[in-house]
Amino acid sequence: xxxxxxxxxxxxxxxxxxxxxxxxxxxxxxxxxxxxxxxxxxxxxxxxxxxxxxxxxxxxxxxxxxxxxxxxxxxxxxxxxxxxxxxxxxxxxxxxxxxxxxxxxxxxxxxxxxxxxxxxxxxxxxxxxxxxxxxxxxxxxxxxxxxxxxxxxxxxxxxxxxxxxxxxxxxxxxxxxxxxxxxxxxxxxxxxxxxxxxxxxxxxxxxxxxxxxxxxxxxxxxxxxxxxxxxxxxxxxxxxxxxxxxxxxxxxxxxxxxxxxxxxxxxxxxxxxxxxxxxxxxxxxxxxxxxxxxxxxxxxxxxxxxxxxxxxxxxxxxxxxxxxxxxxxxxxxxxxxxxxxxxxxxxxxxxxxxxxxxxxxxxxxxxx
Amino acid sequence: xxxxxxxxxxxxxxxxxxxxxxxxxxxxxxxxxxxxxxxxxxxxxxxxxxxxxxxxxxxxxxxxxxxxxxxxxxxxxxxxxxxxxxxxxxxxxxxxxxxxxxxxxxxxxxxxxxxxxxxxxxxxxxxxxxxxxxxxxxxxxxxxxxxxxxxxxxxxxxxxxxxxxxxxxxxxxxxxxxxxxxxxxxxxxxxxxxxxxxxxxxxxxxxxxxxxxxxxxxxxxxxxxxxxxxxxxxxxxxxxxxxxxxxxxxxxxxxxxx
Numbered sequence: 001x002x003x004x005x006x007x008x009x010x011x012x013x014x015x016x017x018x019x020x021x022x023x024x025x026x027x028x029x030x031x032x033x034x035x036x037x038x039x040x041x042x043x044x045x046x047x048x049x050x051x052x053x054x055x056x057x058x059x060x061x062x063x064x065x066x067x068x069x070x071x072x073x074x075x076x077x078x079x080x081x082x083x084x085x086x087x088x089x090x091x092x093x094x095x096x097x098x099x100x101x102x103x104x105x106x107x108x109x110x111x112x113x114x115x116x117x118x119x120x121x122x123x124x125x126x127x128x129x130x131x132x133x134x135x136x137x138x139x140x141x142x143x144x145x146x147x148x149x150x151x152x153x154x155x156x157x158x159x160x161x162x163x164x165x166x167x168x169x170x171x172x173x174x175x176x177x178x179x180x181x182x183x184x185x186x187x188x189x190x191x192x193x194x195x196x197x198x199x200x201x202x203x204x205x206x207x208x209x210x211x212x213x214x215x216x217x218x219x220x221x222x223x224x225x226x227x228x229x230x231x232x233x234x235x236x237x238x239x240x241x242x243x244x245x246x247x248x249x250x251x252x253x254x255x256x257x258x259x260x261x262x263x264x265x266x267x268x269x270x271x272x273x274x275x276x277x278x279x280x281x282x283x284x285x286x287x288x289x290x291x292x293x294x295x296x297x298x299x300x301x302x303x304x305x306x307x308x309x310x311x312x313x314x315x316x317x318x319x320x321x322x323x324x325x326x327x328x329x330x331x332x333x334x335x336x337x338x339x340x341x342x343x344x345x346x347x348x349x350x351x352x353x354x355x356x357x358x359x360x361x362x363x364x365x366x367x368x
Numbered sequence: 369x370x371x372x373x374x375x376x377x378x379x380x381x382x383x384x385x386x387x388x389x390x391x392x393x394x395x396x397x398x399x400x401x402x403x404x405x406x407x408x409x410x411x412x413x414x415x416x417x418x419x420x421x422x423x424x425x426x427x428x429x430x431x432x433x434x435x436x437x438x439x440x441x442x443x444x445x446x447x448x449x450x451x452x453x454x455x456x457x458x459x460x461x462x463x464x465x466x467x468x469x470x471x472x473x474x475x476x477x478x479x480x481x482x483x484x485x486x487x488x489x490x491x492x493x494x495x496x497x498x499x500x501x502x503x504x505x506x507x508x509x510x511x512x513x514x515x516x517x518x519x520x521x522x523x524x525x526x527x528x529x530x531x532x533x534x535x536x537x538x539x540x541x542x543x544x545x546x547x548x549x550x551x552x553x554x555x556x557x558x559x560x561x562x563x564x565x566x567x568x569x570x571x572x573x574x575x576x577x578x579x580x581x582x583x584x585x586x587x588x589x590x591x592x593x594x595x596x597x598x599x600x601x602x603x604x605x606x607x608x609x610x611x612x613x614x615x616x617x618x619x620x621x622x623x624x625x626x
Binding site: 008010011012013014015016019030031034037038043044045046047048049050051052053054055057058059061062063064065076085093094096097098100101103104105107110111112175176177178179180183201202204205206207208209210213214217231 | 396397400401403404405408438445446449452453456457474475478481482483485486489490493494496497502505515517518520521522523524525526527528529531532533535536537539540554556557558559560561562563564565566567568569571572574575576578579580582
């Protein structure tokens with residue numbers, strides 16, 4: 001969404017077998033979709049998919065500035081929206097034609113990466129998004145606004161993130177990646193959770209407009225007045241996104257030690273030999289932290305507060321205790337996000353009050 | 369925005385322009401396959417691979433600068449990957465350039481390899497699309513047995529993309545003139561939703577009008593077009609030369625080393 005190019009798989013991250021397999025899979029998906037679309041669409045809708053592809057390019061021109069990130073602006077990605085509005089078969093055909101034009105005319109995404117891109121950007125968002133949207137919306141003829149929002153949000157979140165999450169996996173299978181796959185995955189999933197949530201909000205805005213103007217496209221009852229959505233629904237959805245972000249990202253990140261530590265351990269035989277022994281002061285500080293930190297190294301304390309756990313050498317237990325340790329790590333991530341959000345909220349409240357005071361002072365001065 | 373923005377070179381005339389679109393498409397696909405088949409540390413062996421796209425651009429009268437600017441526009445994602453790989457891969461790799469042998473960090477080699485492959489791929493596709501009108505490229509795809517249905521959608525997409533982008537840019541300008549920047553976020557998002565939604569409705573109705581126009585012009589389920597593609601001796605020579613060049617690039621080093 002904000003980075004429309006970020007999701008495109010590049011040729012440089014592929015090898016021939018992975019490219020061949022993904023191209024065959026994508027070709028099968030496109031063939032099935034083409035047959036289905038030709039059968040299910042009325043004849044006068046024949047040019048629809050190509051013209052819709054042009055619509056997606058045009059819709060991406062409608063940008064909007066995002067709060068909290070001055071200078072950046074977002075725009076619609078459109079994959080999930082197409083899946084919802086046209087159905088998965090026509091959606092996949094539309095996105096495939098978009099990807100081919102992007103590859104040939106805008107040189108975005110490589111020729112051999114087309115198979116990967118069709119799967120990641122077309123098949124997964126269209127199928128998963130369409131199915132989730134239908135399931136969450138239910139069969140009622142007049143679903144409430146919050147339900148339609150929840151359906152659009154869930155569809156975009158899962159569709160966008162699922163597709164993007166496949167990029168590191170494909171690059172890993174092709175053995176073209178020196179970055180550990182879990183790190184790449186954590187970054188891709190993390191970034192696309194945010195992108196997916198924003199995409200969900202915009203997709204809902206479009207669906208709400210269409211529901212009012214052309215309810216036949218959505219097979220729901222027309223809304224007599226503009227669809228109003230409570231702020232609470234948006235706030236809850238973003239809270240859930242933030243917690244997912246923290247949980248998933250820290251879970252993935254914890255499966256590998258920190259990148260620098262990892263490369264040190266691999267190439268210089270462990271951090272202890274590469275780094276000089278820490279000074280006494282640092283050691284003392286380390287000990288104090290190990291004694292009183294609630295979650296040393298982002299996991300549950302192994303010893304009661306005030307004493308050091310037997311295995312306190314970095315606190316990192318090996319692969320053996322995988323499930324429990326990782327569970328605690330993601331809990332720590334979630335708690336950390338909660339605390340961070342709270343702090344940001346309080347700071348913004350304070351700032352707002354201060355600005356208001358200053359504004360009042362300014363008007364008083366002007367009047368006086 | 370007009371077709372000439374990207375199509376300004378494809379209407380020209382040169383030995384490359386006169387080649388059959390099928391031959392050029394197949395050559396670029398083969399080039400890409402060979403490019404992708406190099407390992408993640410391959411860098412010096414990619415040097416001969418630069419000759420073909422540059423030669424095609426030069427013979428086709430396309431400024432190399434124009435092609436390289438495309439690389440810069442598209443590279444942030446690749447740049448991020450390149451920047452991070454030296455941090456992760458510290459293994460020592462022996463590199464060679466001609467007679468010189470040296471040892472480098474694997475991360476730098478792979479960063480260079482990713483960037484070089486990306487650049488070469490963009491150059492090759494630019495060389496293809498800047499010397500071939502898109503309509504001929506579509507015809508080549510149809511002749512090479514790509515599903516007709518998909519090729520037809522590609523034709524529609526290419527025909528309407530600039531029209532709709534122009535329309536969207538006009539709407540955007542109108543919105544910005546009306547001072548949408550100061551509005552609260554929820555209103556701005558609702559406005560974007562309304563704009564895109566109405567664009568969607570108009571697009572669906574436009575596609576129905578397009579179909580009606582096609583029917584009037586005699587469309588009965590099969591697209592008719594005069595074929596402008598002719599496979600000549602020059603195309604056969606071109607394809608053979610490309611095949612020989614690619615084989616030399618891929619396995620020439622191994623042969624010389626033995």
